[in-house]
Amino acid sequence: MSTLTTAPLPALLARLFAEAEAKRPELEDLPADELHTLMHSKTGYLDLYTRLKDFALPVSPETGRLLYMLARSSQAKTIVEFGTSFGLSTLHLAAALRDNGGGRLITCEFEPSKVAIARKNLQDGGLLDLVEIRVGDALQTLSSDLPEQIDLVLLDGAKPLYPAILDLLRSRLKAGALIVADNADHSPEYLERVRSAHGGYLSLPFADDVELSLRTG
Ligand SMILES: C[S@@+](CC[C@H](N)C(=O)[O-])C[C@H]1O[C@@H](n2cnc3c(N)ncnc32)[C@H](O)[C@@H]1O
Numbered sequence: 001m002s003t004l005t006t007a008p009l010p011a012l013l014a015r016l017f018a019e020a021e022a023k024r025p026e027l028e029d030l031p032a033d034e035l036h037t038l039m040h041s042k043t044g045y046l047d048l049y050t051r052l053k054d055f056a057l058p059v060s061p062e063t064g065r066l067l068y069m070l071a072r073s074s075q076a077k078t079i080v081e082f083g084t085s086f087g088l089s090t091l092h093l094a095a096a097l098r099d100n101g102g103g104r105l106i107t108c109e110f111e112p113s114k115v116a117i118a119r120k121n122l123q124d125g126g127l128l129d130l131v132e133i134r135v136g137d138a139l140q141t142l143s144s145d146l147p148e149q150i151d152l153v154l155l156d157g158a159k160p161l162y163p164a165i166l167d168l169l170r171s172r173l174k175a176g177a178l179i180v181a182d183n184a185d186h187s188p189e190y191l192e193r194v195r196s197a198h199g200g201y202l203s204l205p206f207a208d209d210v211e212l213s214l215r216t217g
Contacts, residue, residue: 002068002095004065009125012121012125016086016121017061024055025052025055039186042160042164045157050111060209063209063210064091066210070152077097077102077151078147078151079105079154080105080106080146080152081108082108083107083108083109083138083157083158084114084115084133085109085156087121087122089154090105090107091121091122093152094127098130102130105130106131106132106134109133110136110138115133118133139164139165146169146172152180155179155180155190160186162184162187173215176215177214177215179194179212179213179215180210180212180213182210184210191203194213201214
């Protein structure tokens with residue numbers, strides 16, 4: 001038995017992914033140079049994601065399943081997520097925590113309307129008790145009160161902040177901790193860091209849109 005494949009999760013996730021697919025942002029409508037600036041700017045991210053506040057922007061269903069499998073197989077107890085949105089990835093990670101016998105998932109979102117939706121989805125999934133949603137800019141909310149040890153990280157907020165968020169978490173990552181970075185190709189600085197021969201990580205692109213890294217020590 002797995003929480004991911006037992007009611008209410010399958011129907012809830014199917015509905016949430018279907019709703020997200022039916023309501024995707026028309027980013028193509030933005031001029032290409034404006035989109036590039038917003039995606040790669042270390043200051044424009046609040047503007048970009050405020051414009052996107054009505055969109056779920058979830059990881060793919062495959063990445064969601066991968067997150068569950070990685071958290072489950074590594075017996076993760078402490079997970080940090082950067083970028084909650086409507087909580088689809090959060091549901092997968094919290095389901096793994098439940099099946100690992102419990103734990104703590106800290107997730108971050110600055111848009112209050114999204115926090116309310118994520119909270120409702122986690123409540124509907126019966127997983128809210130495992131999740132602490134930190135409301136505000138993750139650069140601030142992850143700068144204090146971190147767990148002694150972090151077993152798994154999902155990076156899925158503003159791409160230009162991936163290196164800075166990794167810096168905040170780095171000293172707490174256990175040897176063997178896994179870091180999943182969604183759409184990390186938008187953060188060349190992050191890729192350079194985790195792929196560096198002497199950076200303390202083993203890393204590889206996993207599928208089209210995920211960089212999977214392991215903290216070596
Ligand atoms: C791609 S979505 C996350 C999708 C979510 N992980 C899922 O799979 O359902 C990115 C989210 O990160 C939030 N975000 C971006 N930068 C942030 C920051 N600096 N602090 C907190 N939240 C941030 C955005 O508002 C947006 O909701």
